[in-house]
Amino acid sequence: MFETLSDRLTAVFQRIGNKGRLTEQDVDEAMREVRRALLEADVNYKVVRDFVSAVRERAVGEEVLKALTPAQQVISIVRDELIKILGEERVPLQLAQVPPTIVMVVGLQGSGKTTHVAKIANLLKKEGRRPLMVAADVYRPAAIDQLQTLGGQIDVPVYSEGTKANPVDIAKNAVKLARDRGYTVVLIDTAGRLQIDEPMMQEVERIAEAVKPHEILLVADAMTGQEAVNVAQEFHRRLALTGLVLTKMDGDARGGAALSIRSVVGVPIKYIGTGERIDAVEPFYPDRLASRILGM
Amino acid sequence: FERSEITEDLFEDLEALLIQADLGVETTLELLDNLRDRIDRERIKQPADAREALRTEMIALLENATRNRKIKIYQRGVPFVILVVGVNGTGKTTTIAKLAKYHQDQGRNVMLVAGDTFRAAAIDQLKVWGERLKVPVIAHDPGADPGAVVFDGMQAAYNRNADILLVDTAGRLHTKYNLMEELKKIRKVMQRHVAEAPQEVLLVIDATTGQNGLVQAKKFAEAVEITDIAIAKLDGTARGGIAFAIARELGTPISYVGTGEQVTALAEFNPVTYVDALFFGEEEEL
Ligand SMILES: Nc1nc2c(ncn2[C@@H]2O[C@H](COP(=O)(O)OP(=O)(O)OP(=O)(O)O)[C@@H](O)[C@H]2O)c(=O)[nH]1
Ligand SMILES: Nc1nc2c(ncn2[C@@H]2O[C@H](COP(=O)(O)OP(=O)(O)OP(=O)(O)O)[C@@H](O)[C@H]2O)c(=O)[nH]1
Ligand SMILES: [K+]
Ligand SMILES: [Mg+2]
Ligand SMILES: [Mg+2]
Numbered sequence: 001m002f003e004t005l006s007d008r009l010t011a012v013f014q015r016i017g018n019k020g021r022l023t024e025q026d027v028d029e030a031m032r033e034v035r036r037a038l039l040e041a042d043v044n045y046k047v048v049r050d051f052v053s054a055v056r057e058r059a060v061g062e063e064v065l066k067a068l069t070p071a072q073q074v075i076s077i078v079r080d081e082l083i084k085i086l087g088e089e090r091v092p093l094q095l096a097q098v099p100p101t102i103v104m105v106v107g108l109q110g111s112g113k114t115t116h117v118a119k120i121a122n123l124l125k126k127e128g129r130r131p132l133m134v135a136a137d138v139y140r141p142a143a144i145d146q147l148q149t150l151g152g153q154i155d156v157p158v159y160s161e162g163t164k165a166n167p168v169d170i171a172k173n174a175v176k177l178a179r180d181r182g183y184t185v186v187l188i189d190t191a192g193r194l195q196i197d198e199p200m201m202q203e204v205e206r207i208a209e210a211v212k213p214h215e216i217l218l219v220a221d222a223m224t225g226q227e228a229v230n231v232a233q234e235f236h237r238r239l240a241l242t243g244l245v246l247t248k249m250d251g252d253a254r255g256g257a258a259l260s261i262r263s264v265v266g267v268p269i270k271y272i273g274t275g276e277r278i279d280a281v282e283p284f285y286p287d288r289l290a291s292r293i294l295g296m
Numbered sequence: 297f298e299r300s301e302i303t304e305d306l307f308e309d310l311e312a313l314l315i316q317a318d319l320g321v322e323t324t325l326e327l328l329d330n331l332r333d334r335i336d337r338e339r340i341k342q343p344a345d346a347r348e349a350l351r352t353e354m355i356a357l358l359e360n361a362t363r364n365r366k367i368k369i370y371q372r373g374v375p376f377v378i379l380v381v382g383v384n385g386t387g388k389t390t391t392i393a394k395l396a397k398y399h400q401d402q403g404r405n406v407m408l409v410a411g412d413t414f415r416a417a418a419i420d421q422l423k424v425w426g427e428r429l430k431v432p433v434i435a436h437d438p439g440a441d442p443g444a445v446v447f448d449g450m451q452a453a454y455n456r457n458a459d460i461l462l463v464d465t466a467g468r469l470h471t472k473y474n475l476m477e478e479l480k481k482i483r484k485v486m487q488r489h490v491a492e493a494p495q496e497v498l499l500v501i502d503a504t505t506g507q508n509g510l511v512q513a514k515k516f517a518e519a520v521e522i523t524d525i526a527i528a529k530l531d532g533t534a535r536g537g538i539a540f541a542i543a544r545e546l547g548t549p550i551s552y553v554g555t556g557e558q559v560t561a562l563a564e565f566n567p568v569t570y571v572d573a574l575f576f577g578e579e580e581e582l
Binding site: 039040041042045108110114115142145148149150153194196224225227228251253256257276 | 312316317320321383384385386387414415416417418420423424425438469470471502504506509511529531532534535537557
């Protein structure tokens with residue numbers, strides 16, 4: 001667990017190195033180490049399977065067999081392929097040509113939605129836009145107070161109708177108010193929900209139908225394990241996600257879930273959450289995440 | 297579908313099952329190695345018997361840890377203090393509400409302490425639960441020193457004859473030195489009032505957590521001597537397999553599982569029920 005992939009691959013190639021030429025079996029042994037490293041980083045089992053077979057093909061086909069330091073060569077192929085999946089370029093938030101831009105965040109309970117609504121609102125405000133945050137979580141105790149407290153810290157208004165109103169109506173009314181008052185971005189905070197909770201999934205579909213968001217961001221915890229793909233796939237199937245926010249990256253989780261989600265739903269990672277404070281949000285750099293997943 | 301004989305494919309299927317449930321590579325390989333040994337030793341020929349052998353290995357692993365569970369002694373006149381800790385958003389505050397309800401139903405006098413003075417509206421969240429359950433909540437203002445509110449909580453517990461004092465804390469990543477030190481300080485404050493406090497230190501882990509869950513358990517155990525673990529959000533599709541890795545490496549008992557957002561959605565952890573429902577249930581294809 002504490003050995004790096006690079007150490008392990010070096011060991012593999014040292015064992016077999018003096019035979020002169022690498023066989024396919026040697027490459028297989030190296031691929032076992034790659035597989036293990038990715039699984040320990042929480043990359044999904046099936047994603048790992050496909051990934052390793054792609055890397056293997058490249059490794060057998062070309063460079064590695066001839067390379068001077070096959071371990072480094074394998075790692076560089078792995079990194080390349082990881083970056084390819086993660087998306088090479090940074091994709092910013094899509095702003096509507098005619099404001100207001102409507103952004104909705106969704107995700108499992110406790111992933112960081114409410115915090116990131118405020119973080120993104122704060123970024124937009126600093127860019128000179130006029131954000132409005134919408135308290136559409138009427139279930140979690142004090143969810144509205146939470147958003148209002150954050151709104152107070154960044155001086156961004158919060159639209160709320162209390163806990164008795166319907167989230168679909170709240171969202172609709174908020175967008176209308178934004179049009180009337182000239183807010184340019186509407187950020188809707190929704191309740192945490194399980195992707196298998198049918199009534200709650202229908203609710204979030206109805207919110208999306210009612211306000212037609214330009215961006216629907218799945219907020220996912222970097223510590224998530226193997227289920228990340230199923231969660232993301234179901235949210236994507238129901239809502240057609242446009243982006244991903246990866247939170248709690250300030251810890252030591254490898255964040256392999258992001259790779260899994262990226263590879264099954266194909267939407268770009270738009271932000272990285274790096275702390276509890278309101279300014280702890282960063283753009284996403286694929287190469288950094290690739291290194292992190294590999295433990296480098 | 298059922299395989300008719302024990303082949304490498306069966307082991308691959310089992311490996312897929314365990315890894316996809318977040319047990320992690322090491323724990324999975326160890327379980328499967330043990331399984332291979334048993335298959336040889338006991339001359340197991342049928343895949344169904346092999347699966348049964350794996351099932352009993354998994355249950356045994358968890359039971360080993362469950363046996364480390366300390367017997368809780370509730371003494372009249374001495375508040376039984378439960379300190380609840382964990383990384384951000386796992387379900388600590390909700391689990392406190394559930395435990396409050398549980399102890400209340402046992403006829404105990406319960407009080408809550410709003411030790412999370414940092415996160416936006418964390419105090420309000422605990423107060424909402426306090427009102428719903430009609431349980432007093434000791435709180436200071438947002439931003440106050442958590443040690444100070446815990447101090448008041450301990451005193452209030454004595455003054456008002458609380459049997460159970462549940463202490464909420466802010467979510468914190470185990471990598472943050474200062475925040476982990478703060479937990480040690482909170483512990484010391486408790487011990488000034490009750491030498492054996494906190495009698496229960498509960499680490500709440502999110503069932504969807506992957507391999508990081510093991511590091512979380514290690515680091516929190518180092519800082520505050522975790523006595524029990526709760527796995528929250530088991531009502532989702534995640535199976536909380538990191539519990540096996542924690543049981544194997546640390547032996548910390550899993551005591552509770554959270555199965556929903558409602559206050560009644562808490563169950564005592566039972567290794568057999570858990571393993572059967574999540575790994576060998578009818579809908580589970582091997
Ligand atoms: N360390 C760290 N903590 C974070 C980050 N983002 C959010 N959090 C914390 O994670 C916890 C949950 O965040 P919330 O924003 O309440 O999550 P949520 O998805 O809105 O939760 P629900 O509404 O209950 O589903 C809080 O303690 C946040 O302070 C992050 O990037 N890093
Ligand atoms: N589905 C489900 N949701 C849960 C469960 N336990 C808690 N939650 C939800 O998870 C979210 C976070 O719960 P909290 O109790 O606020 O978590 P916390 O650990 O106190 O969070 P911080 O204080 O921000 O670190 C809330 O939306 C809860 O309703 C559970 O067992 N199942
Ligand atoms: K489950
Ligand atoms: Mg929220
Ligand atoms: Mg809390």
